[in-house]
Amino acid sequence: MQLTRLEIKGFKSFGDKVTIHFGEGVTGIVGQNGCGKSNIVDAIRWVLGEQKTRALRSDKMENIIFNGTKKRKPLQMAEVSLTFQNTKNLLPTEYTEVTVTRRLYRSGESEYLLNGVPCRLKDITNLFMDTGIGPDSYAIIELKMVDEILNDKENSRRNLFEEAA
Amino acid sequence: MQLTRLEIKGFKSFGDKVTIHFGEGVTGIVGQNGCGKSNIVDAIRWVLGEQKTRALRSDKMENIIFNGTKKRKPLQMAEVSLTFQNTKNLLPTEYTEVTVTRRLYRSGESEYLLNGVPCRLKDITNLFMDTGIGPDSYAIIELKMVDEILNDKENSRRNLFEEAA
Amino acid sequence: ARENFLATFEQIRLNFQKVFRSLFTEEDTCDLVLTDPENPLESPIEIIAKPKGKRPLTINQLSGGEKTLTATSLLFAIYLIKPAPFCIFDEVDAPLDDANIDKFTNIIREFSKESQFIIVTHNKRTMAATDVMYGVTMLPEDPGVSKLVAVDMREMTA
Amino acid sequence: ARENFLATFEQIRLNFQKVFRSLFTEEDTCDLVLTDPENPLESPIEIIAKPKGKRPLTINQLSGGEKTLTATSLLFAIYLIKPAPFCIFDEVDAPLDDANIDKFTNIIREFSKESQFIIVTHNKRTMAATDVMYGVTMLPEDPGVSKLVAVDMREMTA
Ligand SMILES: Nc1ncnc2c1ncn2[C@@H]1O[C@H](COP(=O)(O)OP(=O)(O)OP(=O)(O)O)[C@@H](O)[C@H]1O
Numbered sequence A, B: 001m002q003l004t005r006l007e008i009k010g011f012k013s014f015g016d017k018v019t020i021h022f023g024e025g026v027t028g029i030v031g032q033n034g035c036g037k038s039n040i041v042d043a044i045r046w047v048l049g050e051q052k053t054r055a056l057r058s059d060k061m062e063n064i065i066f067n068g069t070k071k072r073k074p075l076q077m078a079e080v081s082l083t084f085q086n087t088k089n090l091l092p093t094e095y096t097e098v099t100v101t102r103r104l105y106r107s108g109e110s111e112y113l114l115n116g117v118p119c120r121l122k123d124i125t126n127l128f129m130d131t132g133i134g135p136d137s138y139a140i141i142e143l144k145m146v147d148e149i150l151n152d153k154e155n156s157r158r159n160l161f162e163e164a165a
Numbered sequence C, D: 001a002r003e004n005f006l007a008t009f010e011q012i013r014l015n016f017q018k019v020f021r022s023l024f025t026e027e028d029t030c031d032l033v034l035t036d037p038e039n040p041l042e043s044p045i046e047i048i049a050k051p052k053g054k055r056p057l058t059i060n061q062l063s064g065g066e067k068t069l070t071a072t073s074l075l076f077a078i079y080l081i082k083p084a085p086f087c088i089f090d091e092v093d094a095p096l097d098d099a100n101i102d103k104f105t106n107i108i109r110e111f112s113k114e115s116q117f118i119i120v121t122h123n124k125r126t127m128a129a130t131d132v133m134y135g136v137t138m139l140p141e142d143p144g145v146s147k148l149v150a151v152d153m154r155e156m157t158a
């Protein structure tokens, strides 16, 4: 189920469209403070169906749309697409690739697409069930999570175990 | 009010007595993970009168006494002494140096000394009042504190301001 | 459901000990314990970690770097039950010293045969262990807008 | 007490803007605002920080490194009111990139004329900015016991 590419436009600091191609093995994402590295991680969480604004470092969902800078106007829509190889046949086998797309408009409307076909958020989260990825995945790790596991935030510890069981 | 030396024995991982001499300017403390750097910071907090076990990463105060290793027995007492120049005349001017000492015995007894003379914890915290140092000082900073200031732990933000006022 | 949980718990526990020993040393010990074994579906789970001959009373006594490695061991222990197709680490290496960064990247290289790993980092030693790097930047003439750039490996790991 | 607080608050606010601009750039803006100005002794204090032409809606939107520099600016702003005789930083530089580490150590060197600074760090760039270093270690033959060692500057900043 290898990732092949991630396309981000209008999400957080991505005022211009950015496309990242993933290969096998270990990919490093580097750059100075504040340039957008964690925003890429947020984009992946978001397209996989994350609904908790706190996990996206935002107060409300609308804040994830590019809100402009001194030199640029805000955008009206955020769109993220994640494409991976259909090696686990999550979709019927005639598809070699699966592309998951999520859009949010400033009006509050949301759109979800699977290989370009409109669907519901539920279809996307169902697709990833049992693969170990999705919101709250033990596969997306930041230092804040290390803290939560070690402190007595017992629910986070139990949640991890139950997700694997 | 320059620091001249710190002596630690029996406190946390300091099974042997360790003496650090401080000079002017910027002193770096380096070493591998788990070797005792943050324990030195905890020792300074503790000798200045810290009573909150949570700020010392311990559940109860007794846990700050060296509790032994595979090769060594636990010790029965923790002792930390901090010495600095009496340039602000916190003590009467015939003293050139001020040494603050704190001891904790496994029995639960505590001792506090100023230049070797027994005193109460209150005498030590009073000594430092208005100097900007002591428990909760804005001058002892770790990443956890950065988080607390920025999150809505409003009390920590107000506390800082009120301490300076 | 109870049998299922206990079986998975035992598997995670064994994985935890195996991964912990490769991130620390072979002589180090750790354990996962159900504080209330009569009630596995509700019981809190206690983590015991004893690196390098130390006898910490709780994991809270461990250092910043030791805590990070312990939590990482647990996350990898769970990962080994059901390897996710990709794993993302966002600056998890920040509290680690050089020797521990090497242990961390070694175990990632091992698992990267199974899954893709995406590592966000500032650390040059970690960067040296990646297969490919993407640089993210913002240009002074167009501030606040993220752009992708080619990374000069020699400049980064200088 | 109310006048006292407002006067101190204003002083901290001005210091905050000055320090923030030296940790970020001269064109960056920030502010401290009493959300309830009628009630200064009770009012929560809001931090507004806008680095490099960005317009974050809240400080929570800032990156890890930007948050660290913002909080550090505030702590230094308070320090400037009543400089403590010594300041201790425990691995506060961990989220910072190289350019920001230099800004951080520059401001510390500036203030180190007034106060002693004790910096715990793993970062070689930070180490290069210290006047003296103490190494802490634990020996394999006597595990779990901290000892002080001489530091070979060349080995550390290799
Ligand atoms: N909706 C938005 N519109 C425009 N910019 C945004 C938006 N949300 C966040 N940002 C900007 O994105 C930047 C944060 O990016 P990010 O967290 O990805 O940085 P980073 O590369 O991870 O940095 P660090 O190394 O410090 O962790 C902030 O400066 C913030 O102002």
Ligand SMILES: Nc1ncnc2c1ncn2[C@@H]1O[C@H](COP(=O)(O)OP(=O)(O)OP(=O)(O)O)[C@@H](O)[C@H]1O
Binding pocket: B011, B012, B013, B014, B031, B032, B033, B034, B035, B036, B037, B038, B039, B040, B063, B064, B065, B066, B067, B068, C054, C055, C056, C061, C062, C063, C064, C065, C066, C095, D144
């Ligand atoms: N009472 C005690 N007796 C013996 N050892 C102790 C005691 N309390 C803590 N320790 C040990 O001290 C070690 C932690 O030291 P410390 O937090 O100072 O490390 P550090 O140098 O700051 O490391 P890092 O770089 O990872 O932050 C732990 O391994 C812990 O087991």
Ligand SMILES: [Mg+2]
Binding pocket: A037, A038, A039, D063, D064, D065
């Ligand atoms: Mg980040």
Ligand SMILES: [Mg+2]
Binding pocket: B037, B038, B039, C063, C064, C065
């Ligand atoms: Mg530490």
